[in-house]
Amino acid sequence: MKITVLTLFPEMFAALDESIVGRARKSGKFSLEIKNLRDYTEDRHLKCDDYPFGGGAGMVMMAQPVGSAVEALDPMHRARRIYLSPKGKTLTQERVISLSEEEELLLLCGHYEGVDQRAIDLFMDEELSIGDYVLTGGELPAMVLVDCVSRYLDGVLSPESLVQESFSDNLLEYPQYTRPVEYRGLRVPEVLRSGNHAEIDRWRREQAEALTKKMRPDLLK
Numbered sequence: 001m002k003i004t005v006l007t008l009f010p011e012m013f014a015a016l017d018e019s020i021v022g023r024a025r026k027s028g029k030f031s032l033e034i035k036n037l038r039d040y041t042e043d044r045h046l047k048c049d050d051y052p053f054g055g056g057a058g059m060v061m062m063a064q065p066v067g068s069a070v071e072a073l074d075p076m077h078r079a080r081r082i083y084l085s086p087k088g089k090t091l092t093q094e095r096v097i098s099l100s101e102e103e104e105l106l107l108l109c110g111h112y113e114g115v116d117q118r119a120i121d122l123f124m125d126e127e128l129s130i131g132d133y134v135l136t137g138g139e140l141p142a143m144v145l146v147d148c149v150s151r152y153l154d155g156v157l158s159p160e161s162l163v164q165e166s167f168s169d170n171l172l173e174y175p176q177y178t179r180p181v182e183y184r185g186l187r188v189p190e191v192l193r194s195g196n197h198a199e200i201d202r203w204r205r206e207q208a209e210a211l212t213k214k215m216r217p218d219l220l221k
C-alpha cells in the first residue's frame with residue numbers, strides 16, 4: 001500500500017518512524033510519503049491560509065494548495081482520498097479493515113478552522129473523524145489512521161495478533177496477564193496456568209462478554 005499525507009506540519013509525522021509502524025515502513029510493507037502543502041501554494045509568501053468569508057475566528061486553509069497537491073500527486077485518482085475531519089463519519093475497526101484493502105490512500109490534514117469547502121467537494125472522496133472531539137489539526141488523526149490501517153497489511157503483525165482483539169466479534173478483549181503469578185496480592189487467574197486450552201478459551205470468551213456488557217454495551221446491540 002502507498003499512503004500519501006498532505007499537511008502543513010510534516011515534522012509531526014516523525015512519530016511514525018518508531019516501533020511497529022516504523023519497522024513496517026523500513027522493511028517496505030507499505031510506503032508513506034509526507035507532503036508539505038506549502039510546496040504547492042501559488043502564493044509568493046508561501047501562504048496556505050486566509051481569513052474566513054463571513055467573518056469569525058481563525059484562518060481557513062485555501063483550496064488552491066490542496067487542489068494543486070492532489071492533482072500533482074494523484075493525477076489518475078488512484079488513491080482513496082480522505083479528509084480527516086471532526087465532521088466526518090467516525091472511524092471504526094470495520095472501516096479500518098476495508099481501508100487496508102485499498103492500494104493507495106491520500107490523507108488531507110486540516111488545521112486552524114479547517115479547509116475551504118471547495119477543496120473537500122472537488123478533491124476528497126470522504127471525511128473521517130477519529131472521535132467526537134476537536135483537535136488542533138488533522139495530523140494526529142492521520143497518524144491514528146496510518147497506524148491502525150498498517151496493522152492489517154501483510155507481514156506487519158502475526159495473523160494471530162489480529163484475531164480475538166477488541167472489536168472483533170463486537171467484543172472487547174479479555175484481560176491479559178504476564179509474569180509474575182502474584183503482584184501486590186493479586187494472582188493471575190488459575191485457569192490461565194492450567195494448560196487446558198478449551199477452558200482458557202471459555203474463560204476468555206466469558207470475560208470478553210462481561211467486560212463488553214460493562215464498558216461498551218452499545219457494541220452488543
Ligand SMILES: C[S@@+](CC[C@H](N)C(=O)[O-])C[C@H]1O[C@@H](n2cnc3c(N)ncnc32)[C@H](O)[C@@H]1O
Pocket residue numbers: 083084085086087108109110111112113114115128129130131132133134135136137138139141
Ligand atoms: C480545529 S479543527 C477545525 C474544526 C472545525 N472548525 C469544526 O468546528 O468542525 C482543525 C483540523 O483538525 C482536524 N481535526 C480536528 N478534530 C478532528 C477529529 N475529531 N477527527 C479528525 N480530524 C480532526 C481536521 O483536519 C480539522 O480541519
